[in-house]
Amino acid sequence: MPPGRDPCREDDTVKRLALGLAALLLAWPAAAQTFPDRPVRLVVPFAPGGATDVGARVLAEALGQVLPQPVVVENRQGGAGMVAAEFVARAPADGHTLLFNNTSHAVLRVVVPNAPIDPIRQLAPVAILSEMPMVMLVANNVPAQDGREFLRMVRAAPGKFDYGSTGGGGTLGMAALLFLRTTGLEMGEIPYRGGAPATLDLAAGRIALVYDIALTGLQTARGGQARAFAVTSPQRSPAALEVPTWREIGVDSEMVVWQAVFAPAATPAPVMQALHAAITRVQQTESVRKKWTELGVDRVLATPPEEAAQYVARDVQRWEGLMQPAR
Secondary structure, eight states: OOTTOOHHHHHHHHHHHHHHHHHHHHHHHHHHHTOOSSOEEEEESSOTTSHHHHHHHHHHHHHTTTSSSOEEEEEOOOGGGHHHHHHHHTSOSSSSEEEEEEGGGGGHHHHSTTOSSOHHHHEEEEEEEEEEEEEEEEOTTSOOOSHHHHHHHHHHSTTTSEEEEOOTTOHHHHHHHHHHHHHOOOOEEEEOSSHHHHHHHHHTTSSSEEEEEHHHHHHHHHTTSSEEEEEOSSSOOTTOTTSOBHHHHTOOOOOEEEEEEEEETTOOHHHHHHHHHHHHHHHTSHHHHHHHHHTTOSEEOOOOHHHHHHHHHHHHHHHHHHHGGGO
8 A cells, every 4th residue: 555545534535525516416406496586687788679679579588488587678778888788797696687788798898998897707698699790781872883893992082982880889880890991991980879870871872881780781772772782791691692791892801790698707607507598498499590580690599608708708809909999
């Protein structure tokens, strides 16, 4: 026997570890079974009726049918999304108060640099739910007939053409910024309070370009108010196979807008897993997948919390690096 080895003590250690593991395994489902014990709030940083709000309501309705408590959507606007993010980050970390946000969450620290919380560190993603492209919309009075011709026209006249943006880290401005940085083109930025007034000015021919999410962007194009010259996704969108991708028209980049659910970072793992299990269950139903598709979603997802955290971290690194020079 090696010096100092006590088989009785080792046996006791093994027994204690085994008992501890057994207790943990028993406690794990018990913790999840107590959740939720009251209504769950799904907080949206934007006004009712927008794409993010609509997506949140699709999820809330479906989750309310599989959880023992209702899921209520609550709109808390302001601060480019920071008002809602702070509210959820400071809520009890018990899974009853959640944030529903999109890609704009990845730039909150840049857009609101002196915020009272760090939304990336203090909020943890429960799941990525969907991916959809942005649509490149060009005014009808612009002479270009396709995306490549539009790029040549803007390059030949730096600063002559304007684009609409919602500023403040909104996805419309994010897509336009990525477009300009990638191509090296120069265009004037016209800020708007929302995508709807920007689209109205585009339809009136007062600006040349607007990026919009697939849900409303494709409706604008099909209604004849503007022309869809490209989608920003890596592949053509199943919702608009006739529209080429950015890369097909000469823009060497890509962008998808994701939607996700976040919880306070200190939320216990069993609760996170219970939430993710419920989300996975509803995301796999045909009725919910159909609703997402009708919203212009290309991919319906339910990524696990660990994978979702890595997904968001990559986007944060990308977008913060892109937007920092613009401050």
